[in-house]
Amino acid sequence: SALPELQDAVGMVTRNIAERLCMLGDAAAALQRAQALRTLASRQTATEPLLHADWVEAMARALLGETTRVEALFRGILSRFDGDDQQMVHDFQKTVPTLVALGADPGSLAGVLEEYPHALEALRPLAVALRLEAGDKVRAPSEMLEVAEDIRAEIDEQRGQRAR
Numbered sequence: 001s002a003l004p005e006l007q008d009a010v011g012m013v014t015r016n017i018a019e020r021l022c023m024l025g026d027a028a029a030a031l032q033r034a035q036a037l038r039t040l041a042s043r044q045t046a047t048e049p050l051l052h053a054d055w056v057e058a059m060a061r062a063l064l065g066e067t068t069r070v071e072a073l074f075r076g077i078l079s080r081f082d083g084d085d086q087q088m089v090h091d092f093q094k095t096v097p098t099l100v101a102l103g104a105d106p107g108s109l110a111g112v113l114e115e116y117p118h119a120l121e122a123l124r125p126l127a128v129a130l131r132l133e134a135g136d137k138v139r140a141p142s143e144m145l146e147v148a149e150d151i152r153a154e155i156d157e158q159r160g161q162r163a164r
Helices: 003-023 027-042 046-065 067-078 087-100 104-114 117-122 124-133 141-164
Strands: none
Touching: 003 046, 003 087, 003 124, 027 046, 046 087, 067 087, 067 104, 087 104, 087 124, 087 141, 104 117, 104 124, 117 124, 124 141
């Protein structure tokens, strides 16, 4: 049956809509989309819609300045991290800068990431970028610092998109 693939596609589209709503400043509508994703996940065995729901809620909560809830959601997402899943690694690299652009505290995200050594190993440049964004002094190889600066540039670009 094509139903699981269709549900995954609906989940991804719903997540993209919710991310855009956050960038437009509509946290309430994004939270409604997170609930829709949780409902979708309850109807199937795939966990991907639940992961999308957690990312969406984290974005909306970042927009609302709810640091403690963002940290809790980020912990839940990291608990499912699989460094061998390149799509998941890419998702973190794309979504964490969005969280920061929406108002998540980069230092607290870095702190949570550092609680998960298996994720930190795969996402070290992201952790460095978060620490730098938080104003911390960081020692790292020059190549890693270059990647971290690219991530910070992405955060700045997304902040600019949000302001539009």
